[in-house]
Amino acid sequence: xxxxxxxxxxxxxxxxxxxxxxxxxxxxxxxxxxxxxxxxxxxxxxxxxxxxxxxxxxxxxxxxxxxxxxxxxxxxxxxxxxxxxxxxxxxxxxxxxxxxxxxxxxxxxxxxxxxxxxxxxxxxxxxxxxxxxxxxxxxxxxxxxxxxxxxx
Numbered sequence: 001x002x003x004x005x006x007x008x009x010x011x012x013x014x015x016x017x018x019x020x021x022x023x024x025x026x027x028x029x030x031x032x033x034x035x036x037x038x039x040x041x042x043x044x045x046x047x048x049x050x051x052x053x054x055x056x057x058x059x060x061x062x063x064x065x066x067x068x069x070x071x072x073x074x075x076x077x078x079x080x081x082x083x084x085x086x087x088x089x090x091x092x093x094x095x096x097x098x099x100x101x102x103x104x105x106x107x108x109x110x111x112x113x114x115x116x117x118x119x120x121x122x123x124x125x126x127x128x129x130x131x132x133x134x135x136x137x138x139x140x141x142x143x144x145x146x147x148x149x150x151x152x
Contacts, residue, residue, distance in 0.1 A: 030055070030056055032055055037053045037055075037067060038053055039051035039052065039053045039067070039069065040052060040053070042068075048071075049070065050068060050069070050070040051068070051069050051070065052066045052067065052068050053066060053067040053068075054066045055067065057137075059137060059140065059141035060140060060141070061140055062139060062140055063136075063137055063138055063139060064136075064137050064141060065134070065135070065136045065137075066134075066135050066137075066141075067089075067132060067133070067134055067135075068132070068133045068135050069090075069130055069131060069132040069133070070126055070130070070131060071126060071129060071130055071131075072126050072127065072128060072129055072130070073125070073126060074094075074102055074123065074124070074125040074126075075123060075124050075125070076123070076145050076146070076147075077098065077121050077122065077123045077145070077146040078121070078122070078123070078143050078144060078145050078146060079118075079119055079120060079121050079122070079143070079144055079146060080116070080118055080119075080137075080141065080142055080143050080144075081118050081119065081139060081140060081142050082118045082137050082138045082139030082140055082141065082142075083115070083116065083117050083118045083137075083138040083139070084115075084116050084118075084135055084136060084137045084138065084141075085113070085114075085115050085116075085135070085136045086113065086114050086115075086116065086133050086134065086135045086136075087111070087112070087113050087133065087134045088108050088109060088110055088111065088112045088113075088131065088132075088133055089110055089132045089133060089134055090110060090128075090130065090131060090132040091109075091110075091126055091127070091128035091129075091130055091131030091132060092107050092108065092109050092126075092127040092128050092131070093107075093108045093112070093124060093125060093126055093127060093128075093131050093133075094106065094107060094108065094123075094124070094125040094127065095108060095114050095116075095122065095123070095124050095125075096122060096123050097120060097121065097122050098120075098121040098122070098146075101123075102123060102125050105123075105125070107127065118138070118139070121146045
């Protein structure tokens with residue numbers, strides 16, 4: 001066998017080995033029974049405030065999926081850096097952008113969905129004693145009040 005054939009053989013073997021390692025470290029199935037979901041406060045200084053249960057990913061640095069719950073009441077107009085998709089699982093909510101207000105926003109019950117683009121002001125209101133949502137973030141999860149964010 002010539003040098004070229006040996007080189008190609010070694011290169012193909014190394015490529016195949018590397019591909020196997022990559023495939024083994026790819027996405028894995030995640031199954032989380034509802035009785036093992038653990039909620040934590042979004043803001044540790046407000047333990048009775050909004051709670052999240054991270055299901056996949058790291059909300060502080062990149063894409064993630066989570067359950068979120070909070071009690072009755074409206075939050076201030078705010079923005080997030082990343083886009084997100086949300087499905088209401090329990091309770092009734094309202095969600096509106098800067099061109100609307102809470103009074104005219106539609107009531108959204110279980111099964112309702114919204115997509116919220118990043119960096120666009122919006123507000124949310126939980127009309128029930130508690131609202132539970134599934135949220136999928138395209139990037140890191142953050143939030144800032146519109147007044148302090150310099151948003152339009």
